[in-house]
Amino acid sequence: EIVLTQSPGTLSLSPGERATLSCRASQSVSSSYLAWYQQKPGQAPRLLIYGASSRATGIPDRFSGSGSGTDFTLTISRLEPEDFAVYYCQQYGSSRYTFGQGTKLEIK
Amino acid sequence: QVQLVQSGAEVKKPGSSVKVSCKASGGTFSSYTISWVRQAPGQGLEWMGRIIPILGIANYAQKFQGRVTITADKSTSTAYMELSSLRSEDTAVYYCAASIAAAGEDYWGQGTLVTVSS
Numbered sequence: 708e709i710v711l712t713q714s715p716g717t718l719s720l721s722p723g724e725r726a727t728l729s730c731r732a733s734q735s736v737s738s739s740y741l742a743w744y745q746q747k748p749g750q751a752p753r754l755l756i757y758g759a760s761s762r763a764t765g766i767p768d769r770f771s772g773s774g775s776g777t778d779f780t781l782t783i784s785r786l787e788p789e790d791f792a793v794y795y796c797q798q799y800g801s802s803r804y805t806f807g808q809g810t811k812l813e814i815k
Numbered sequence: 816q817v818q819l820v821q822s823g824a825e826v827k828k829p830g831s832s833v834k835v836s837c838k839a840s841g842g843t844f845s846s847y848t849i850s851w852v853r854q855a856p857g858q859g860l861e862w863m864g865r866i867i868p869i870l871g872i873a874n875y876a877q878k879f880q881g882r883v884t885i886t887a888d889k890s891t892s893t894a895y896m897e898l899s900s901l902r903s904e905d906t907a908v909y910y911c912a913a914s915i916a917a918a919g920e921d922y923w924g925q926g927t928l929v930t931v932s933s
Binding site: 708740742744746751752754757758761762763764793795797799802803804805806807808809 | 861876926
């Protein structure tokens with residue numbers, strides 16, 4: 708199975724700042740089948756990015772994804788108060804999907 | 816717009832089994848890949864397995880192989896996840912999710928809390 712390692716574990720930033728979250732895979736992710744999810748307490752995850760760089764429906768353009776192979780990045784250009792949450796990457800390029808362990812984005 | 820409604824919370828004894836259902840409406844059930852994901856209290860997301868209803872093929876995470884069974888009933892647009900030999904570490908919220916990866920479609924159920932306690 709592909710192991711996804713996210714960094715940092717916790718990111719402390721202020722509204723208006725830029726956030727950069729990393730996701731590294733133990734082997735190449737097929738066809739860039741890499742997604743990013745946002746999860747807030749008590750809620751189901753919400754899809755932000757699929758195919759490494761495509762925004763899901765209704766996702767603001769301050770969210771962007773990039774990368775290929777084994778290294779992927781989620782960037783939030785200017786943080787809004789509602790963006791503080793936990794973010795997960797997921798690969799779905801193999802028959803056994805996997806999630807990263809998550810990055811908590813907290814208010815500084 | 817697909818809606819997924821899961822069965823209610825369960826309390827189970829160690830060693831027993833649990834079966835959680837996930838009923839879909841508002842979409843073409845067979846077109847989606849149905850995944851099951853769990854989240855233990857205060858922990859991250861853990862992918863358990865998936866099924867492609869139109870093919871009837873299921874794949875499971877290595878960790879759960881032999882202990883989890885995912886099925887789908889196309890006639891009722893309902894997916895099921897059964898987990899056996901329950902232990903306390905299986906206490907978690909279990910989610911179903913329906914997706915069409917290429918189109919970025921992704922819908923989640925409300926989650927089902929399964930508590931394993933003697």
